[in-house]
Amino acid sequence: MPRSHEVVNQPPSLVDYNVYLRDPALREWVALGDAAWAEPDLAEYGALAGSEEVIRLGFEANEFRPVFESHDPQGRRVDRVRYHPAYHRLMEMAIERGIHSLPWTEERPGAHVARGALEYLQHQVESGHGCPTTMTFASIPTLRVQPELASAWEPGVTARVYDPRDVPMADKHGLTLGMAMTEKQGGSDVRANSTAAEPVGNGGPGEEYRVTGHKFFVSAPMSDGFVILAQTPAGLSCFLLPRWRADGTRNAFELQRLKNKMGNVSNASAEMELFDASAWLIGEPGRGVANIIRMVALTRFDCMVGSAGLMRQAAVQALHHCRHRSAFGRALVEQPVMQGVLLDLVVESEAALALAMRAARALDGDEQAAVRILTPIGKYWICKRTPTVTAEAMECIGGSGFMEDRLLARLYREAPVNAIWEGSGNVQCLDVLRAFAREPETVETVLAELRAGASLDTGLEREVKAIEAVLTRPDAGIERVARGWVERLAIALQASVLLRFGNPLTAEAFCRLRLPGTHRTLLPGGGGCDPRFAPLLDRAF
Ligand SMILES: Cc1cc2nc3c(=O)[nH]c(=O)nc-3n(C[C@H](O)[C@H](O)[C@H](O)COP(=O)(O)OP(=O)(O)OC[C@H]3O[C@@H](n4cnc5c(N)ncnc54)[C@H](O)[C@@H]3O)c2cc1C
Missing domain, CATH: 1.20.140.10 (Butyryl-CoA Dehydrogenase, subunit A, domain 3)
Incomplete structure (x- = not known):
């Protein structure tokens, strides 16, 4: 090489280091928070998170953005989002380690600290895939408001299996959940929600309703279900909206388009329209926000x-x-x-x-x-x-x-x-x-x-x-x-x-x-x- 091409004073890439073991403050918090039992998992995930291969996955998941497929080649509506394999691999790594569920399955003290430490490492590699794992993790206390819904969904939601297939819940080994509150006319002020729910029968907690309206931001739109807000005569109420109906048909909502985001781009966020979509009431009607x-x-x-x-x-x-x-x-x-x-x-x-x-x-x-x-x-x-x-x-x-x-x-x-x-x-x-x-x-x-x-x-x-x-x-x-x-x-x-x-x-x-x-x-x-x-x-x- 000619001398002009000699590269000097350029720091080496920071790869192949352990993101956990080289963080003394995090290790101190893990010990203080009674989560020392999670050290082997944290060290293993920390090594992965700092590996050249996984760092590259983070870049690829952001370079090759999710693609929206509204229809299949025969013209049938499918409302599917295709992600890059790097995104799927990152999701798999996170879900296998319980970032979406650990405190709900692990009875030892310090489970929130242990999971928090894992999430802290996760965001150092790639944040987009942190959105679906967060929503899935966070859904459990709301699901538990309606015990029969929780017992149907919780085993799949907490399973340490990443199953991205777009198939009915009964055929899946692991489930993820999203959340849809924000509408065009108001996000902070959810009382302005106009999406409305009508009971199929008498209505009430755990019962089926039909929901019509829209949601302006729906992140992780390939989730197996969404916790949503909709108006009932009693006021704003909370529902679980599954992607598929129990009879194996697709639920009655469509994704309109993907948001063109400035960041968090490995993760898709969509706009959704609902046309008499089936959803199940969580808790009392009118207690949606609570x-x-x-x-x-x-x-x-x-x-x-x-x-x-x-x-x-x-x-x-x-x-x-x-x-x-x-x-x-x-x-x-x-x-x-x-x-x-x-x-x-x-x-x-x-x-x-x-x-x-x-x-x-x-x-x-x-x-x-x-x-x-x-x-x-x-x-x-x-x-x-x-x-x-x-x-x-x-x-x-x-x-x-x-x-x-x-x-x-x-x-x-x-x-x-x-x-x-x-x-x-x-x-x-x-x-x-x-x-x-x-x-x-x-x-x-x-x-x-x-x-x-x-x-x-x-x-x-x-x-x-x-x-x-x-x-x-x-x-x-x-x-x-x-x-x-x-x-x-x-x-x-x-x-x-x-x-x-x-x-x-x-x-x-x-x-x-x-x-x-x-x-x-x-x-x-x-x-x-x-x-x-x-x-x-x-x-x-
Ligand atoms: C990438 C991305 C993904 C998202 N994914 C989801 C999702 O999956 N599900 C979902 O439901 N939402 C999602 N959102 C929507 C997000 O939660 C809302 O954008 C947010 O809550 C703000 O609502 P808004 O956009 O309607 O803004 P507005 O509610 O109009 O607020 C605009 C500004 O006004 C301020 N403001 C509001 N009320 C007051 C007040 N009383 N006093 C002073 N200031 C006030 C707010 O702080 C904000 O700064 C997503 C947003 C982004 C950017």
Whole structure:
């Protein structure tokens, strides 16, 4: 080769590493969350997730987007989506490890932490296939509202078998479920749903209805069934809409088209029209929101775990690059300004994991008030931080970070979606205020969580006092500043969780970088990197 083609100072691709074993913070949370029994599975999945082959599957599943087939060659309506084999392989890997079901089949303590850790690894390879596994996992508490539906569906939904065939449920070895609430005229405000359900007989819980209307966003449209909302005379109600009818005919809905998404493209999302489609009522008519919210609460939990995973992978990519790339005579990781940026990414990622895992422990411990309040706070804040972190990590890699052959481009395009779906940012903040107003135990839970860490850091102690003053005497105008409040709560909670359970140096760095009165700045890196915190860069990866 001529000398001009010699490639130097280009970091090697980050492949064939164990995504789990090289993540000390995740391992600490798994141990703390009574999930050490899952270590062999986590290490095995971590090795797969970091393997060159599986990383390539992630790229292929996004390069070759799902294709919609409305009709078969003979002109019959089939409403099928064809996925690339890489997507199917990723789905198979996730389902075989129980990412769609583990807490419902595993009776040991720590099952939500173990599953959360697996999901955290899953999103570091590829996020699109996380959508169907999340919805399938989250459907169980809503299904269980109607015991006969749960007993018919749960064995297939929780089976660790990925069976993508488009055949009636009775012929399948494993089932997946989706969720369809959003309509054209309103997504956040589901009360605006116009899709209507008429009873076939007398109606009532568990009975068959006929549903007519539309759904504007239906992700994973090849699911075997969908948990949906539709209006009945008693009000908005929750239904299970199967893909196939029990008599072996296709149910009466059509997919209109696939959404042309900017991210999450390995996973299809469709628009659906329903024409007297058969669906079974879950719970009492008119209690649709109360029943589907059991599912939505878990998909929101998954949004925070998934976004924490995206931030972790972004930080890892940035660290790897900066260790292997030099500029102006020194490795980037040794340059003081870059150290500030990297420290910020690492600390943000670890704080996101801490809050998500605290919520997972609350699920395991059935701490209902903690689950209720940590979910919207964490969903809002962690998902909102992800675009900033992925953009900054991309910049650490420089021009190559912007290229589609690097993981960062995909992480960045993926980053906003978790903030939008399952209740957008404002909706999460309003939900926090609603919980405080209607369920006073959530105020006590947050205060207890914050006070427990306050004695460990004077900055947090000051912040907790300020928060206490407002939470115990809420102002009628608090809705105007809801975002600011939820942000403060999230940061204080992250500080408290890290101080109590996390790595002490990470906790100290987080308090210095994020609590008011210290180095709090708008962009990553503004707080610099105190040399005392430099070991955190080695610890991170
Ligand atoms: C890729 C993708 C896949 C999706 N898949 C599904 C799916 O499978 N099933 C499904 O049901 N939905 C799905 N959705 C839809 C998603 O859940 C909705 O887009 C989301 O809930 C917001 O609803 P909307 O789009 O109607 O926006 P709107 O409800 O119109 O909201 C627009 C903005 O207004 C804000 N807002 C709303 N109310 C208030 C208020 N009271 N005060 C202040 N601000 C407010 C919101 O936070 C948001 O920022 C998907 C969306 C995307 C992007």
